[in-house]
Amino acid sequence: MLPASPTLDAPADAVADPEWAAEARQTLQQADARLYRRYDQGDNIERLLALRARAADHLIRLAWQRCIPANAGLALFAVGGYGRGELFPRSDIDLLVFGPTQAQRTHETALARLFALLWDCGLPVSHAVRSAQECVQASADQTVLTALIESRPLVADDAARQALKQAVNSDGLWPPREFFLAKRDELLARHQRFGDTADNLEPDIKDGPGGLRDLNTLGWMALRAFGVRELEALVGLGHLGADEAVALRRERCALARLRFGLHLVANRPEERLRFDYQKTLAARLGFVDDVESLAVEKMMQGFYRSATVVRRISDRLLQRFEEQFDGEAVPEPVSVGFSLRRGYLAANDPQWPQGDIEQVFALFSSWAYNPDVRGLHSLTARALAESLGELPAYTDASPAAREQFMALLRSPRAVDTLARMARLGVLGQWIPAFAQVSGRMQFDLFHVYTVDQHTLMVLRNMGLFATSRADERFSIAHEVWPRLRKPELLLLAGLFHDIAKGRGGDHSELGAVDARAFCEAHGLGSSDTELVAWLVEQHLRMSVTAQKQDISDPDVIHRFATLVGSRDRLDYLYLLTCADIAGTSPKLWNTWKDRLLADLYFAARRALRDGLENQMPAAERVLEARETVRALVRERGYDDATIERQFTVMPDESFIRLRPEQLAWQAAALVPVKQGQTLVKVRRINADDDALEVFVHSPDRDGLFAAIVMTLDRKGYGIHRARVLDGPVETIFDTFEVTPADSFADGDAPRLEAALRDALAGDLAQLRPSRRVVPRQLRHFRFAPRIEFRDANDNDTGGTRFSLVAPDRPGLLADVAFVLRNQGLRVHDARIATFGERAEDMFVISDEHDRPLTETARQQLRDAMLACLDPDRKAGDPH
Known part of the structure; x- marks a missing residue:
């Protein structure tokens, strides 16, 4: 038990002795140790959070009684996350002392002693002391109001509770619609700080996209707009489906369990799953390595999948809140079976899609051909989510459905369509192997995205190549793209190039098998099928050749060109390689890699043009390069005699290994240099x-x-x-x-x-x-x-x-x-x-x-x- 408190009418200047604090600290540590053991045994995380908050409540009340007279005219409330009745191991404890200004001043010393005592007891308290009017004024900042609307009385009579409630609900103080818009903008800005993705190597469990803060934000909106303290209460109001409520609660528990454990292994209020803690936390949670995945990769995949579900449902719920405030608009037909409602694409049939994948593909087709669509209507998105389990994989679908999918790959904004299908879970349902790599991370610094997000980044880069605008990051990609016979084949190669990650064995070879089966099932011709499978199997070859071998060596170029075999394959492989490297990490692609791959591309193209059996001798290559460089140096104003003099002091090998413009720059720089x-x-x-x-x-x-x-x-x-x-x-x-x-x-x-x-x-x-x-x-x-x-x-x-x-x-x-x-x-x-x-x-x-x-x-x-x-x-x- 915690140490007993003094009588309630103890004088305000009673001494908060160190012995009491030490005993309280020890008792709190013992209580925490019991809770942490229960955590390791897999006890319910919501119960553990509530029990820890209850233990803090008890100690705080005892400390209040010890320091603050019963007739002080002050009340004490828990606010913020602590106000929700949950407390993580290293989280701050937010308190509000509520009462008239005069009472605050009278007991200022006693309050200071209270907070010092709480810190001495081991409780990291942050506090505010405000009157009702001060609460109203401070709530002009919606972040303050957010903390207050979750207030929970610790030491407060009915009058104090009502006074605080009235202050929070003062006329004109953040009406529900304005509060919703402010919190939505805050959420979007927070997501942007994290690159609008949860799939970072060191994600933030609390504040990152799809994290616990997103769930809290939905709760704050529901509380302000509908007066309900739990998201589950929105089911009865028709704003949340029962299945959605179950999913949100499940993922909230999964995220909370990670955060609880992270606080324990970090021994500090850490919210990022940093490399420093990932392996230790995975072991504490019982994950083990196997031949396919490391323990840490399994844990992280669970996090990424939880974050994806939270984002998917929260997008729908935010839209429903918006509809609640702004009302529904008259539907505008856009295609057979679909219309726009306030800019959102909706299915007209309330029973849509009834497990019919052809209807689902028709939705994405309508979306692709209507670029002004803001997004998917919440009711349609919910219907789609509820029917996902009924949709067939491509292996069990009709030929018509398969043809629809290929039509989507050939349609405008095909890359956007694939990204939408992935985010809504349809792509993983259509291609089960894609679902297996959803949220899959690799424990290294090279791959900064999960496999599914990396794949989408690769596809997005391909979408950039398809535009007519040149991108300075990719010097020749926009020139190569128009030469592709069928751009959809490149998209398929990008979709499948890493799809076999985590299965054991060579993912390139296993992915080629998957790609071949997919192409055959979708009726592609044998040459197209073999091209896609070859691209998947060889997707690393050009990168490895460029970065690890000497591409000025004719033998290296000859081997690479022999492997490629045709200009057609070279074009596809070059674009896949650029998209793959640039989609692996924002820092990985640079001017040097762009030029290196372009050099290899042109060298291989020349070898294919001249014929693989006609390798130019080194001496001829030097002479040819000299003539090219000579012309460039002439443009700089030098005569042939000066140029020839410079050539005699330059190594022949440089004319093979360096670019003509580099050599021209070097030759000009050497003109005034004397021997030695x-x-x-x-x-x-x-x-x-x-x-x-x-x-x-x-x-x-x-x-x-x-x-x-x-x-x-x-x-x-x-x-x-x-x-x-x-x-x-x-x-x-x-x-x-x-x-x-x-x-x-x-x-x-x-x-x-x-x-x-x-x-x-x-x-x-x-x-x-x-x-x-x-x-x-x-x-x-x-x-x-x-x-x-x-x-x-x-x-x-x-x-x-x-x-x-x-x-x-x-x-x-x-x-x-x-x-x-x-x-x-x-x-x-x-x-x-x-x-x-x-x-x-x-x-x-x-x-x-x-x-x-x-x-x-x-x-x-x-x-x-x-x-x-x-x-x-x-x-x-x-x-």
Whole structure:
């Protein structure tokens, strides 16, 4: 039991002694421990929240009696979330002291002692002290009114209760319609802060879209408009279906259980499901890993699905509230069986759709051909939701229904149609495999969306390609799109490319099987079916080739072009690859990747045009490139003699590996440079992008590569690509493409140029990597670095190919370059790739005599690199 209170008529200046507070704190901790055990045993979450609020009520009343005289003329109310009679483990406790201003002043010291005592007892109290008039004035802010309308008396007589009720319901104070509009705007603005999606890697359970705050908002609207404290009461009023009420209560319990557990594992009032807590919380909730999914992925999928249901139903309920305030309008017919009601598309038949998928597809067709539709009417949306379980999958549907679906893919705004079908649950019903990946997340930093949301993002990018407007993010996509024979085939490939995630095995191969079956069932011809299945199976190939292989190597291009086989397939694969990468993460797509894929596209297209059996010899490629570059340099005002002189000091390999416009820029920059001088040039690659190109020409000396890399890192730049070429007479021609990776990197090309020039003019051996703090998210994705060596190809320098896969972190490449320098090794080429938390880098290296590494040298480099990248590794650990 909690410590006994003094008599009710105790004087106002009674001392709140520390012993009482300590005993109260201990008793509260014991009560919490019992509740937390019951939580771990799976007890009803609503009961636990109510019991915790009741325990706080009891302690607060005792403290009030201890500090405030019975005749003080003051009352105490719980407000906000605590006013609802629920209390999460680390939530604040909102209190209102209500009474006349004079009584407030008289007992000001006693109130201060009360709140200090409550904090001493372990209750995180926030409070307001107001009179009735002050409540009216403060309620001009609808957030204050929101807290007050949920007030619950703790120590209050009937007069105080009535006075507060009258204050909250004062004439002209936020009439129901104005209150609804304000809360709706607040909800929409809050959703926008989270990108209007709950499918974030670290979602907010409370305030994110589909979270507990959405349910609270619906409750506040219902309370203000209809005077009901529970959403379930709206069923009797006809605003909420019984099935909807059950679903909302189920998802509220699921979300509350997550939030309760999150407070426990974080031991603080944390509302975001951060990586720091996801694994621990999943284990506490009893999820376990299996061959298909990690425990944390199962837990997160449950959250995403709950949030989806909450959003789906809340959209309908918000519309019904709007109809309640504004009334129904006269229906406007828009197509057979459908009309517009206040801009919302509605089925005319009250019995629609009666489990008929053809009727459902007719609805989406009408929606697609009427762009002014605001959305789906709430009654029609509810009818659709109630009939979802009756709708057949495509395998059991009629040929007419399948043809309707394909017609939707060919219709205007097909991407919008697929997104609507997904959000309303129809797409998952039609394609059960899509329902399986609904809400499915991957526990990494590379995939920032759930699989279903990523798929919709990919489709949305394809929709952008289809517009006639050029998008600066995709330099040639709008030119390639018109060449597609059947754009709907690309949409199908996008829909199926990740549909087999989480089944075990290769998702590309499994997805191709699903895609082939779907296309055959929908009557596509064999060539179209094979194209879609091939695109799904190979959807990663172009990305991997561009980012991990040397696309200036004719053999690489020949292998890729041979795989593709035709210009038609190349067009589809290019657009699918762009849409896929850009739809994986907002930060993943950039000018560099756009240009890299475009380069691979054009190189493969040329190989296909010339014939795969007619590879141009390297010497001819150099001559052809020289003529192209010569024309570009002439445009800069230089004569042929000057151009030829510059060509003699540039490595032949640069004419194969670099673009003509890059070479023209470098050749012009080299004109005033005398032998033995160092040149550093930096330019902005694109006026609308922060990417910079760095060109360094210098007499060769050991440590140059490391010095450049470490300086770029110190200035806050990340390297996306490096071309490290050896020129004539012991010179180097190094080209780097970089982007700002830290806030202090301002993208100022002259400033970066000066910093590099200063660094290279000094003692390179004195340069050291800067120490960097590893971002919080990266700490949760640690894995042992993997190192591989193999002899370089004949087209390379004859050195050793050194591949590294390691957890990414700031300064990683600088540390790698530092180790290479300390081992006395030279870098001849580098390809840098980062995939979320994984860095996958490749270097062509040699010893100081440009020879491949011996086995002894390889082992020494391996040990030094692991000691740098994985300092906690035990000696002798083979990794």
